[in-house]
Amino acid sequence: MPELPEVETIRMGLEKYLLGQKIEDVDVRLGKTIKDGDVKDLIGGKIERIRRFGKALSIDLSNGYSIAIHIKLTGQLIYDGPGKPKDARPSEKLVGKSLPDRHTHIIFKLGKGGVLYYRDIRQFGWIRILKTDKVETLPFIHELGPEPPAAKAIGGQALLTPERFKEILGKKKTKIKPLLMDQKVIGGIGNIYANDALFLARIDPRRPANSLSPSEQSKLYEAILEVLKRGLKYGGATEINFVNPLGQPGGYQEHVLVYGREGERCKSCEGKIKKIRLGGRGTYLCTKCQK
DNA sequence: AAGAAGTCCTGGGCGC
DNA sequence: TGCGCCCAGGACTTCT
Numbered sequence: 054m055p056e057l058p059e060v061e062t063i064r065m066g067l068e069k070y071l072l073g074q075k076i077e078d079v080d081v082r083l084g085k086t087i088k089d090g091d092v093k094d095l096i097g098g099k100i101e102r103i104r105r106f107g108k109a110l111s112i113d114l115s116n117g118y119s120i121a122i123h124i125k126l127t128g129q130l131i132y133d134g135p136g137k138p139k140d141a142r143p144s145e146k147l148v149g150k151s152l153p154d155r156h157t158h159i160i161f162k163l164g165k166g167g168v169l170y171y172r173d174i175r176q177f178g179w180i181r182i183l184k185t186d187k188v189e190t191l192p193f194i195h196e197l198g199p200e201p202p203a204a205k206a207i208g209g210q211a212l213l214t215p216e217r218f219k220e221i222l223g224k225k226k227t228k229i230k231p232l233l234m235d236q237k238v239i240g241g242i243g244n245i246y247a248n249d250a251l252f253l254a255r256i257d258p259r260r261p262a263n264s265l266s267p268s269e270q271s272k273l274y275e276a277i278l279e280v281l282k283r284g285l286k287y288g289g290a291t292e293i294n295f296v297n298p299l300g301q302p303g304g305y306q307e308h309v310l311v312y313g314r315e316g317e318r319c320k321s322c323e324g325k326i327k328k329i330r331l332g333g334r335g336t337y338l339c340t341k342c343q344k
Numbered sequence: 345a346a347g348a349a350g351t352c353c354t355g356g357g358c359g360c
Numbered sequence: 361t362g363c364g365c366c367c368a369g370g371a372c373t374t375c376t
Contacts, residue, residue, distance in 0.1 A: 054370070056370095127354080127355095173353095174353085174355070175353045176352085176354075177354095177370070193371080227347060234371095235371095236371070243370070244370085292368090292369095293355090293368080332347095332348075332349090333349070334370095
């Protein structure tokens with residue numbers, strides 16, 4: 054799902070195409086998408102900076118306002134306009150035949166005919182308009198835990214050190230996998246990378262967090278960094294409909310270690326990947342490799 | 345108070 | 361072919 058590597062892929066894309074562009078108009082087609090603020094405050098503002106806080110983004114404007122965005126499961130930000138490579142073909146399957154379509158909820162109209170579309174099939178995502186100096190007071194961002202240093206920390210967020218990671222794990226009795234995905238504890242990890250990191254570290258996702266030995270804690274820390282970096286290298290994972298700002302999918306789904314591989318062969322032994330439910334979420338593991 | 349479970353929402357896959 | 365049913369999940373809300 055859209056996690057740190059996917060959202061960072063979007064951030065880098067937006068940075069490439071949107072910096073310096075002016076917002077001339079905003080077309081709100083599904084009002085509930087804008088959870089806070091007034092899109093009128095964006096008009097005339099020039100895009101100066103794109104920050105990421107865990108899985109959330111902030112597009113900061115020259116007029117003191119920002120657009121905070123959380124795409125949740127199915128949100129997409131798709132750019133069309135000046136600077137877009139001529140040979141860039143958006144995936145018809147993932148973003149529809151032509152934009153805007155019925156899933157396009159917000160349209161940001163930029164100068165020189167540029168457009169940024171916000172699409173969200175399941176409508177879980179949100180957009181908030183607020184003063185730039187208030188972005189970090191949003192509950193999701195304010196309460197966000199430190200994030201693993203797998204990408205450039207563009208939001209100025211706290212980074213997760215190995216020492217801090219061990220301290221967190223030692224204090225929590227909860228199962229390790231749901232803990233990794235708790236944004237208030239660690240920022241940026243979701244279901245795909247939690248599953249893959251635990252496989253890489255050979256740790257059973259059902260283990261209580263405080264039962265990990267110091268060497269398992271270290272292995273898990275390194276495994277988290279490794280899978281997040283792989284995700285970034287492949288431009289994110291497209292499980293449902295993730296796309297970058299050019300409307301193209303990522304590639305990590307071709308390289309997943311266990312996520313979504315129920316019944317398939319384990320990548321390090323002859324066993325098969327099992328699927329269980331943990332914290333209401335699909336959880337994949339090799340019971341021979343992960344102890 | 346920590347930890348677990350229910351909630352939102354839609355499209356895709358399935359069985360008949 | 362088409363209908364009804366169930367499942368997927370990030371983070372918030374509600375429960376035990």
